[in-house]
Amino acid sequence: MRLNLEQLLKKELTRAEFLGLTGATLLSVLGITSFLKNLNRSLGSGATNKLDNQTLGYGQSSYGGRNNPN
Numbered sequence: 001m002r003l004n005l006e007q008l009l010k011k012e013l014t015r016a017e018f019l020g021l022t023g024a025t026l027l028s029v030l031g032i033t034s035f036l037k038n039l040n041r042s043l044g045s046g047a048t049n050k051l052d053n054q055t056l057g058y059g060q061s062s063y064g065g066r067n068n069p070n
Contacts, residue, residue: 013021
């Protein structure tokens, strides 16, 4: 594997090839991290937002003037 890496580093590239490979690498890294973040979110990490589970109507939130100590 080390030999392959050295061969890749010694290979001459044009500017267009270099920019293309750099862009592809950046998109791959961003895509993988976004995929893992979405996968973690869809599997349900257990942390849910309390407001997602209840429907607040007019006057039911603290902004509406009522504070529920629950």
